[in-house]
Amino acid sequence: MAEVSLTSVSKTYPDGTHAVRDLDLDIADGEFLVLVGPSGCGKSTALRMVAGLEAISSGELRIGGRHVNNVAARDRDVAMVFQSYALYPHLSVRDNIGFGLQLRKVRKAEINQRVEAVAHTLGLFEHLDRKPRNLSGGQRQRVAMGRAIVRNPQAFLMDEPLSNLDAKLRVQMRAEISRLQRELGVTTLYVTHDQVEAMTLGDRVAVIKKGVLQQVAAPQELYEHPVNLFVAGFIGSPAMNLVQGTIESGDGDAAHHLRLGSQRIPLPDSVLARTPGLRAAVGTAVAVGIRPEDMEDASVADAEPGPTLGSTAELVEALGAELLVHFVLDAADVVTEDTKELARDVGQELTEGEETATTPMIARFSPRSPVQEGASVRVRFDPERLYFFDLATGEAFDSADRTPTQMRGDA
Numbered sequence: 001m002a003e004v005s006l007t008s009v010s011k012t013y014p015d016g017t018h019a020v021r022d023l024d025l026d027i028a029d030g031e032f033l034v035l036v037g038p039s040g041c042g043k044s045t046a047l048r049m050v051a052g053l054e055a056i057s058s059g060e061l062r063i064g065g066r067h068v069n070n071v072a073a074r075d076r077d078v079a080m081v082f083q084s085y086a087l088y089p090h091l092s093v094r095d096n097i098g099f100g101l102q103l104r105k106v107r108k109a110e111i112n113q114r115v116e117a118v119a120h121t122l123g124l125f126e127h128l129d130r131k132p133r134n135l136s137g138g139q140r141q142r143v144a145m146g147r148a149i150v151r152n153p154q155a156f157l158m159d160e161p162l163s164n165l166d167a168k169l170r171v172q173m174r175a176e177i178s179r180l181q182r183e184l185g186v187t188t189l190y191v192t193h194d195q196v197e198a199m200t201l202g203d204r205v206a207v208i209k210k211g212v213l214q215q216v217a218a219p220q221e222l223y224e225h226p227v228n229l230f231v232a233g234f235i236g237s238p239a240m241n242l243v244q245g246t247i248e249s250g251d252g253d254a255a256h257h258l259r260l261g262s263q264r265i266p267l268p269d270s271v272l273a274r275t276p277g278l279r280a281a282v283g284t285a286v287a288v289g290i291r292p293e294d295m296e297d298a299s300v301a302d303a304e305p306g307p308t309l310g311s312t313a314e315l316v317e318a319l320g321a322e323l324l325v326h327f328v329l330d331a332a333d334v335v336t337e338d339t340k341e342l343a344r345d346v347g348q349e350l351t352e353g354e355e356t357a358t359t360p361m362i363a364r365f366s367p368r369s370p371v372q373e374g375a376s377v378r379v380r381f382d383p384e385r386l387y388f389f390d391l392a393t394g395e396a397f398d399s400a401d402r403t404p405t406q407m408r409g410d411a
């Protein structure tokens with residue numbers, strides 16, 4: 001086991017593509033670190049540089065304190081698990097798992113003993129003599145894991161190892177990988193574009209956009225304190241709602257108000273107190289973020305008191321445990337470099353300077369909500385749970401403390 005550290009690591013492919021730029025990452029001994037980001041952001045490139053499958057253009061890579069930039073892949077003592085599993089079709093499960101040990105001329109008796117121990121751990125013992133084609137997808141994935149584990153490497157490197165599995169199996173294997181990694185305590189660098197996988201597996205999660213690290217933090221920290229619009233919009237499902245708003249200095253009951261299109265809600269002093277940078281933005285447009293679960297139907301009996309916004313429920317998706325309620329605010333949407341990149345990731349295109357006058361929103365309501373498609377709705381939310389970002393830079397206005405939401409305590 002070992003720590004893995006990247007210092008200002010960059011990759012420029014021969015055709016000039018800057019796939020990874022100045023990546024700094026320190027993965028502690030035994031830590032599970034997940035690299036996450038949209039397709040093409042440079043995740044696989046970063047992982048392959050650590051594995052030794054791709055040359056490092058500049059910067060330094062250390063594994064267990066050893067400078068390994070120029071060390072061949074086979075001498076780095078890391079084990080890689082690929083999306084494709086890369087099993088040998090003509091070899092049995094036993095030989096697939098033991099292959100790396102055979103290459104290293106480990107004694108046959110020891111190979112057998114180690115392979116069987118790993119097969120036990122992975123529930124593959126009964127299948128040791130089968131060929132990969134006679135295994136289910138999940139079992140093949142386990143064989144690929146077994147091949148990595150049996151070598152006792154200093155680090156595991158995994159590139160979307162679950163993406164070929166169906167949704168149910170993926171959830172099951174996710175739990176299994178998490179358990180195994182904890183048991184073995186092997187330093188792990190895991191690549192995925194699935195933010196749910198990232199959040200559930202990672203001790204820490206590193207979010208990458210276009211080859212550049214945006215933020216690396218524990219999952220809940222990323223969720224509560226995203227540093228910019230990109231991280232805010234990428235982490236969370238359904239995604240954080242982003243809409244343009246203006247903080248107006250107040251009159252009457254509250255010192256400040258938040259204007260969202262034609263509606264205005266009072267903004268408690270505590271919000272400005274915990275977000276000091278926001279005071280300077282009073283009177284100008286900012287990006288306002290509201291997570292779907294921080295909204296509730298105001299007519300639900302036990303909804304906490306608080307400001308509401310009126311709209312029409314355009315679509316209600318009943319998911320059993322919750323309702324996803326789509327509505328529209330007559331406030332401009334947020335179009336920045338970050339939100340354009342987020343839109344691209346889901347196959348949409350935003351054009352700067354062409355903000356729409358309305359913004360679609362999604363709220364997660366309690367199933368007790370009587371909301372009806374096509375009918376008007378009052379959406380209650382907690383101003384303490386709002387996020388604020390600079391429209392020009394996309395950076396979050398610093399926020400000291402965001403208290404956990406009380407609204408969905410029943411969820």
Ligand SMILES: Nc1ncnc2c1ncn2[C@@H]1O[C@H](COP(=O)(O)OP(=O)(O)OP(=O)(O)O)[C@@H](O)[C@H]1O
Nearest residue numbers: 013015017019038039040041042043044045046193
């Ligand atoms: N051999 C190569 N030569 C030139 N460009 C490459 C090469 N391999 C990858 N790229 C480019 O480098 C960038 C990063 O690619 P990479 O495969 O690391 O992304 P990724 O984050 O793993 O994406 P995905 O989620 O789709 O697997 C992309 O723009 C890609 O087109």
Ligand SMILES: [Mg+2]
Nearest residue numbers: 043044045159
């Ligand atoms: Mg990839």
